[in-house]
Amino acid sequence: MRRADAMALMGVLAVLLAACTRGGPNQTVPAPRIEVTAAWGGTQPGSEQDRFMRVLDEFTRQTGVVVHYTTIPGPQMESTLNDRVNHNSVPDVALLPQPGLLRDYACRGLLKPLPPGVQQAVTDNYTDERRAPGMIGKQLYGVWFKAANKSLIWYNAPVLQRAGIGPPPSTWPELLDTANKIAASGVTPLSVAGAPDDAWVLTDWFENVYLRTAGPDLYDRLAEQESPRLPWTDPSVTTALERLAELWAHQPSLIVGATEGALNTTYPQSVANVFTDKSAAMVFEGDFVAALIPHTESTTLGKEAQFFPFPSIDNAPDSVIAAGDVAVMMKDNPGARQLLTFLATPAAAEIWASQGGFISPNKNVPVDVYPDDKVTRPSARAWADATVVRFDLSDQLPTNLGSNPRAGLWKELWNFLQNPADIADFGTRMEAAATLNPPSCVPAANTPGN
DSSP: OOOOHHHHHHHHHHHHHHHHHHHHHHHHOOOOEEEEEEEEOOOOOSHHHHHHHHHHHHHHHOOEEEEEEEOGGGGGGHHHHHHHHHOOOOEEEEEEEEEEHHHHHHHTSSOOOOOOHHHHHHHHOHHHHHHGGGEEEEEEEEEEEEEEEEEEEEEEHHHHHTTOSOOOOOOOOHHHHHHHHHHHHTTTTEOOOOOOGHHHHHHHHHHHHHHHHHHHHHHHHHHHOSOOOTTTTTTHHHHHHHHHHHHTOOSSOOOOTTTHHHOOOOOHHHHHHTTTTTOOEEEEEOOGGGSSSOOTTTBBBTTEEEEEEOOOOOOOOOOEEEEEEEEEEESHHHHHHHHHHHHTTTHHHHHHHHHHOBBBOEEEEEEEEGGTTTTTHHHHHHHHHHHEEEEHHHHHSSSSSSTTSSHHHHHHHHHHHHHOOHHHHHHHHHHHHHHSSSOOOOOOOOOOOO
């Protein structure tokens, strides 16, 4: 081929390439596509995945960005994402169930700081404490999208009525008195999930008691990973454990199956003990307990199955331990930025909130958008009215310290449930574990893109 012909051919190819890039007069430019991953699964109508897909569908309708959604079960989130990091195939956006995992990924440079547009949407719609799960230092890395109220005690109303209990207890002494009256009526008061793989329930017990006995400032310092953090040998930890022991070590036992039974009780069984087997009167856990309560003629949400807020201790203000999923960018592109901005708006949250099974941390989502007055609306109202709200402490810790069934806080609280007299050694062992599991790093002061 002559040089002139070759140059002409290169010119034609350049024009064709430009036309393909821009979209020629008879060619449609492919819509931008992003991948989003979260722990929400289930293909049936009404499942968490189905409800989140409605949020994503509305995002696509508004922006034209096509979303491919993949589910990673929560316990497998860290290992699966680590594997995808190793294969250079991370999703554009991930919703992480633990701020501790967010910190780890940010420290490793795997997350993108959120750009000004997303930051503004978060500032407009979130209080400082509800921005905190996505913050590392002064840098915003995530948008807290879905939340849970983990400060509720569920109860079988007819059992309490037969025991002569009037209004539910609102203070710790009243809770102890209620438990003793229920026991005197012939029913075991409490069902406690203490099986090793469900020891996260024990961490929620500890966090609720610690927030109310130590206060939010010490709670934040215990959750803090940079120096000077609060050591686990601090007297405030001992005080919280002493209060827990008033229930867990009570003799005769106030717990179904006593200590040995609790050590082998799974979370689903702990709920079944109250509302299916009816071998206990009360069970502690979050608003998500509703999903495990059977709907029968003898058990109806809001009637036989009710809940009250975790009681105050030593005149502590109304307090809520919250948890949930934080959306982060693992790839910085226009589609990911648009989705993070959308998820920070009330409109996105209201799509799921109106379907139930969801509480939004967004301060501008009205309580009346929640569809029922039995679970989601009163649970959301309790959150909105709370004086103090803090994110789940164990989820803020490094994974091996806060979310490992075989080590750290899960294991040590399991040991404590087994022997509630062993308070001093608890702090010593936790401090040793904290020393062995420091945070991965302190993220550099990255500057997000415009």
